[in-house]
Amino acid sequence: MKILLLGGTEFVGRAIAEDALARGWDVTVFHRGHHEPPQGVASLRGDRTAEDGLRALATDETWDAVVDTWSAAPSVVRDAVNLLSGRVERYVYISSRSVYVFPEPDGLGEDGPVVDGSPDDGDVEYAAAKRGAELAAVDVFGDRALLVRAGLILGPYENIGRLPWWLTRIAKGGEVLAPGPRDAGLQYIDVRDLATWTLNAVEQGLGGPYDVVSPPGHTTMRELLETCIQVTGSDAELAWTPPETILEAGIGPWTDLPVWLPPGDAYDTMHRGNVTKALSAGLRCRPVQETVTDTWEWLQSIGGRAPQRPDRPTVGLDAETEAKVRCSCEKARARATPSTRQ
Missing domain, CATH: 3.90.25 (UDP-galactose 4-epimerase; domain 1)
Incomplete structure (x- = not known):
């Protein structure tokens, strides 16, 4: 498969890139150049927050899926979604279980109420940013948007500390x-288990929200x-x-x-949290x-x-x-x- 990673040089993005390479996939990484991408990927550079920062992606190239790990202004995801529409089969957004209204109702999982958010938002607090970015992906890709709502993420390459x-x-x-x-x-998820589940979900053609964290x-x-x-x-x-x-x-x-x-x-x-849906879709935790x-x-x-x-x-x-x-x-x-x- 051909996959485009928006990010791909740190923590979650890097784990996904390495897993995809191990599968023999064709991997392109779009990044700012602050960190070296994994060896074996095609590298495109640009700053998504800058004017004309997506220029390197404004081509005729197509991908089977894009994986986006952005966690700030939803409008940045909106711009990427609009640019890639028609050239990507599936849009995977690495979201967060923080999108649920706090406190999360016991046992509801993906059916729980979510916070308000808008694809057009600029700098907003974390939960609203993640929700707005989810909506940006769904607005364009519909059920071809996979929303990976991760919980606490641990493992190699962690840059939170x-x-x-x-x-x-x-x-x-x-x-x-x-x-x-x-x-x-x-309850947490090893970053490599998150990567494996995400790419398996791409292969299976899954869409919609999934809470991806251990039982x-x-x-x-x-x-x-x-x-x-x-x-x-x-x-x-x-x-x-x-x-x-x-x-x-x-x-x-x-x-x-x-x-x-x-x-x-x-x-x-x-x-x-209730993670029955992800477990049923093959989630395994080391x-x-x-x-x-x-x-x-x-x-x-x-x-x-x-x-x-x-x-x-x-x-x-x-x-x-x-x-x-x-x-x-x-x-x-x-x-x-x-x-x-x-």
Whole structure:
């Protein structure tokens, strides 16, 4: 098959490009030139946000599918959709489960209500941007638009910093602030499983929305962090701390402590989603051990410092705050332990 990737040099786009190449597909990558694309692709350069930035795509060339990973102004997707209409059989937009109205109704999956959005929007908040881009694709391609609503994405090439932060912190060793409940289930998708499912869906001619993330409870916070210890060979000790203590200290879920959310609506929305539709369409998720191991190996191969997307905040808890919270917890435990002295 012939596939065009709008992006294709970082994280999700790169994983999709590499999977397509491994299938023997003809892959074209349209990108700004900030990062080297995978070896073996045809490379076209342009800045989608600039005037006449799509000039390199204004040709007679056709593709079986385009995969678009854009996550900002929907009008940028609208312009690409209009330009490629008639020359692409299927438009795949990598969207997000953030398009659902919060909190997401329990068990509804793709039938849940979505936020408002417009293909003509400029800079809007993330959920509205993703929804507006979805509408841009559907307006032109109809049921030939595949909307891949991903959840939390982890794995090699991650440029957000969530799993790399935990790996780096745990590799340093010592006592590590570990957010409870320790057996809280986590729902995420390895970027390579996302890529595989997406390209299989292209081959199958699927269209419409699919929530693409692991089943709830694919791993737990305990298993994730203990796997990080095992993979890094660290002597780290996990200091499990109640959610209430963490929140009272002003530590932000998801940002200061990546991946973690305390019990409540946000946790239920992110980690208890209904993915029956994607599973029925062939979604398979590798074990957490493989995701953590491969991410650590990739991180070491690039010098131990993960790339950072300029449009996303840096995640992770600073060492000083972590030490203060651990110290306060130790004092509280000491006060709660009866003295053995007579």
